[in-house]
Amino acid sequence: MKFPRRFFRRIFRNTLQEHNLDVEVRCLSLFNSRKSRSPKGEHEYPPKQFWCRSLDELQDCWPEIKKFSVLGWHIHFTVVGRRRKFQGKKEHPLPHKPIWTCFWADLDVGENKPYPTLKSAYRAIRKLRLQPNILIESGSGLHCYYLLAKPRAISLKRGEALLWAMTAKLRGDKGAARATRLMRVPNTYNHKTYNFETRTKQLARARYYSPTGHRLKDLEALFKPSEIHKELKGATPTHVGSLKYASFFSEHLRKFVLRNARTYAKALCPFHDDHDPSLSVNVKTGRWKCWACRAEGDLREFCKRTGIPLPAFAIQRFPRLRTVPEGEEWSAKETFEAVHAYVTRQVHFAQSWQPVVVTLWAMGTYIHRNFPCYGHLWLNSPTTHSGKTKLLEVLSTLCCKATAPQLNPTPAVLFRFPSSRGGTLLLDEIDKLDPEKKSDVISVLNSYKSSDSVMRNVPEKNKQYGLKEFNVYCPKVIAGIDNLPETLQDRCIKIYLHRKRKTDEVERFMPSMFEEMKPLRNQIDAWSDRDGMRIVTTYNQGLVLPAGADDRLRDMMEPLFAIASVMPKWVRKKLIEATQTLARDRKANEEESNAVVLGVQALKENFPKHGDSWQLRSDKALEIFREDVPGIETKAQAQALLRRFGLRSVRVRFGRHVLRAYVLSRKALDRLVERYGLQKVA
Numbered sequence: 001m002k003f004p005r006r007f008f009r010r011i012f013r014n015t016l017q018e019h020n021l022d023v024e025v026r027c028l029s030l031f032n033s034r035k036s037r038s039p040k041g042e043h044e045y046p047p048k049q050f051w052c053r054s055l056d057e058l059q060d061c062w063p064e065i066k067k068f069s070v071l072g073w074h075i076h077f078t079v080v081g082r083r084r085k086f087q088g089k090k091e092h093p094l095p096h097k098p099i100w101t102c103f104w105a106d107l108d109v110g111e112n113k114p115y116p117t118l119k120s121a122y123r124a125i126r127k128l129r130l131q132p133n134i135l136i137e138s139g140s141g142l143h144c145y146y147l148l149a150k151p152r153a154i155s156l157k158r159g160e161a162l163l164w165a166m167t168a169k170l171r172g173d174k175g176a177a178r179a180t181r182l183m184r185v186p187n188t189y190n191h192k193t194y195n196f197e198t199r200t201k202q203l204a205r206a207r208y209y210s211p212t213g214h215r216l217k218d219l220e221a222l223f224k225p226s227e228i229h230k231e232l233k234g235a236t237p238t239h240v241g242s243l244k245y246a247s248f249f250s251e252h253l254r255k256f257v258l259r260n261a262r263t264y265a266k267a268l269c270p271f272h273d274d275h276d277p278s279l280s281v282n283v284k285t286g287r288w289k290c291w292a293c294r295a296e297g298d299l300r301e302f303c304k305r306t307g308i309p310l311p312a313f314a315i316q317r318f319p320r321l322r323t324v325p326e327g328e329e330w331s332a333k334e335t336f337e338a339v340h341a342y343v344t345r346q347v348h349f350a351q352s353w354q355p356v357v358v359t360l361w362a363m364g365t366y367i368h369r370n371f372p373c374y375g376h377l378w379l380n381s382p383t384t385h386s387g388k389t390k391l392l393e394v395l396s397t398l399c400c401k402a403t404a405p406q407l408n409p410t411p412a413v414l415f416r417f418p419s420s421r422g423g424t425l426l427l428d429e430i431d432k433l434d435p436e437k438k439s440d441v442i443s444v445l446n447s448y449k450s451s452d453s454v455m456r457n458v459p460e461k462n463k464q465y466g467l468k469e470f471n472v473y474c475p476k477v478i479a480g481i482d483n484l485p486e487t488l489q490d491r492c493i494k495i496y497l498h499r500k501r502k503t504d505e506v507e508r509f510m511p512s513m514f515e516e517m518k519p520l521r522n523q524i525d526a527w528s529d530r531d532g533m534r535i536v537t538t539y540n541q542g543l544v545l546p547a548g549a550d551d552r553l554r555d556m557m558e559p560l561f562a563i564a565s566v567m568p569k570w571v572r573k574k575l576i577e578a579t580q581t582l583a584r585d586r587k588a589n590e591e592e593s594n595a596v597v598l599g600v601q602a603l604k605e606n607f608p609k610h611g612d613s614w615q616l617r618s619d620k621a622l623e624i625f626r627e628d629v630p631g632i633e634t635k636a637q638a639q640a641l642l643r644r645f646g647l648r649s650v651r652v653r654f655g656r657h658v659l660r661a662y663v664l665s666r667k668a669l670d671r672l673v674e675r676y677g678l679q680k681v682a
Helices: 005-012 055-070 118-126 156-170 216-223 225-232 243-252 299-306 332-346 353-364 388-396 411-420 435-445 518-541 551-564 569-593 595-606 618-628 635-644 666-675
Strands: 021-029 048-052 073-078 099-108 134-137 141-153 182-184 189-195 200-203 205-208 264-267 279-282 288-290 376-380 425-428 453-459 465-471 476-480 492-496 613-616 649-654 657-665
Touching (some): 005 141, 099 118, 099 156, 118 134, 141 216, 243 264, 243 299, 376 388, 551 569, 595 618, 595 635, 613 618, 613 666, 657 666
Parallel strands (some): 425 476
Antiparallel strands (some): 649 657
């Protein structure tokens, strides 16, 4: 997602500095629907605004803007510059006479849209005598920009008349024919085009044509705004705006007035004794608000409060292809119980909380991109034939777009998989990787946050090489017998499996299970679409986890606790038990294997019983550490470990001799002991 400097340079040129104007980049959350609003009408995810005085400032803000785009936010910008240093409103107003550098139109493409395909939209544009200078393939449409030969101060009425004429001639979106309109920024994701089958989304791309701008009079001669204005004057609501919403509200509201093809109509409010029209209706979206009694809502809310049957065009809940027939969807409880029962039938678990964690983690793979981090699942066992590979195969039939268990993957596969295919990556026998590849593979697996990425040198045009950034964020399941490196263990939720006894019965996993589990995957998909917003809202509001969990364990468990918020209460209880057990195991593992913790433990046990300080020489330190801390064999290694505690050698007198030693006070040792969770020195 490279900064589109070429695009912004052509749009704004030098107008921002010459006329003291700002450009706003606004990030709008994908989840800002009517359900995510508070009782006061405020969004749970308020827009993020960036006001920039120049393209250099905008480029400095681009890394943060790019993160919002990846996390599910739509990125828009103000085409017409706004007044600078304006206070009192969140949105800066336009100048008295706006500075216009271009004119634009938004062409909708898709089924039941003016243009069924992108080719038909291009064909319509090519028929015009004047061609646009920039075309943006936004993913759900085509944005065309006509640049002016030089920026001009044009009245708002004249500028919007030309915008409306362009929109009418090109059969574009009438809502875009406003000077205050925000248009999509190229090189950002359009999350409206999210494909729930392939789990992909489209990037808005720019196509640049002639940089030579057009004269204003030539554009007005082509689109003829004066004639369009005469045709629209006095038009009825059924001929302008959104036909379905305008016609519906005009039938059920008194004194419904929509003038000059505007987006908003006025009418008498049916919810109080209204004599002067105070109800405002957006005929593009169907949302309404009364400025007198403060009632507001959408079309469903209006029909509910007035007792009017919901019109046929509004009976649509899924923003994607429906995989489960309406009326046959399972509740969150039914979906969880079905997945949990399937997992426990196939695999024997040593503890009752383990299948709960596995089930929640598998269901969370369908909404993992809504979380800033998603921990790996680590399947470990003391020996073979403990069920690790079988659990991997079970997860391959449940998780979102899961791969078959992979053996000895190359680093290139790992860092290209999330961007090329996406889904859940299953890795088996990770401890038997080729030693030459192991370090590269582990470095990629250490990434568990949505912002994590790796840089690679890739071939480009003309036999040149350039750096490319690969996002490596995706759910990963790792299986192996041997221990993982400490850094990778710290990023994993560990599921420790044992061999089942002869009396423990499990079902046999068959290759046909993937097809047999397709209806269950569809139910999980429907659940994620239905309850995903509630889960993300709960996650953003903050969650209470057991006190013993460290920060990284909290990062990994918080998504599971958010998912458990829509599940039966017993699921959360098991999750609390799991968190407490994992926290104890992580702490015990750190105390057994971490050289720093073992070193502090050795110092605590050998600290003199009498006295408040200890003058420790390096040879004595080596003698202490050699017995208790693995890997300490020389004085240099012992000195390096002491320096990791923050100690520095000083000159100290020992009888007749002045030698270098490390001075450790009892208070300093108490701080180290407390920091690493040990008991204080007696």
